Amino acid sequence: MRGEKTVLYKNDQSPPARSVKMLMSLLGLNFIEQRDINPLFREQDTPEMRKKNPMRTIPFIDDGDFSLGDSHAICLYLLEKYGKPEHEYLYPKDIKKRATVNQRLFFDCGVVFQRLRAVMAPTYMGQMTEMPKEVIGGIRNAYGTLEAYLSESVYLADDVMTIADICTISTVSSLDGLHPVDGKRYPKLRQWLTNMYAKDFVKEENQQGCEDHVTYLFAAMELNKQQKSKL
Template identity: 35%
Template sequence: MSAKPILYYAPRSPPCRAVLLTAAALGLELDLRLVNVKAGEHKSAEFLKLNAQHTIPVLDDNGTIVSDSHIICSYLADKYAPEGDDSLYPKDAEKRRLVDARLYYDCGHLFPRIRFIVEPVIYFGAGEVPSDRVAYLQKAYDGLEYCLAEGDYLVGDKLTIADLSCIASVSTAEAFAPIESDQFPRLVQWVKRIQALPYYQKNNQEGLDMLVGLVKGLLAERQQK
């Protein structure tokens, strides 16, 4: 059994990057285990014992198995936050309710719309991204712009796991559905604020570049045929 929590992940995946960002914010070192989704490793008998839904990321914390990035982030923040510092995932019921609402917005609105763009290209041979899907993704920025009216972060003036989860999605979305600064000025500034975090480049940008490079490379290749 690993002394560190084990994370089964793929660096291109926005949900996996959200967990990497959360662990970095906590100063927590993970035992990273790469899962090759393209090769079907997430559907192997061994992996299905961990997560019957065959999705990544999956966390194995000394035998405690946690799936879904949002649940993993909240689990890590609850268990591994420094003593007396619950800022990433507040214990106060009202603040936690708001953090949870932003997490649900990510999993219910942001991330699914990204999947509608990238998965047809990666897995089903699509040669273009339909403009209506881009417009539909851009509509999801409205909710975040509204949240940022109350402070520098998605829940007031302190960084939470809601920011770390949503930036993994928003940074991916922006590569295919630009964020217009005149329409979403707070969101543009929020992105810059999160990008300035010392652990952002390693834990989000590197995997993001891999995903965007893959998708845009496949599109360019197919459009030349």
């Protein structure tokens, strides 16, 4: 039976989970319960969890008679459900601005996060010992596209921060830890990171989880190297 409470299933190292936590902090949604799930132990695979979230990814939200996966969809749902008029800047009503925000959200989900996943999945599976050239090339290619977007506006979709920045900073901050954004090559992206890192909700809900995520990935790569050298 579904609980009556709204519950966010998350892990602080998970970039998309950090996006939802940042939005919740910005909107003041501290009544939403947060429960930890460890994807490395496949805790999202129990029959009860599968029913709520067939995608079997973190984060997902259980809102009584309704559940939803994917951080981008969850952020939009929470914003539409709880956002006040003063939050409209996060998801502007103007259809061209909104379309640009949507495109940046899809870009984070379909491209930037996939470049990070290309490091995470093989590292967690014991295969990756260091980041290969083609993986780094993919990350740089994503940095290049973000640099181009940021040449059009101060933030990713507008001159004010939108939900696209909140969803993307969690992914790019982990990538920045793995393969630092070079300020000479990507000055606008470096400046955007500086602006985003300075925000309280990013410091509180993203920083530590991001540092732990990057540390864990490098430690796992080192362990993979040692295991492979024993074979």
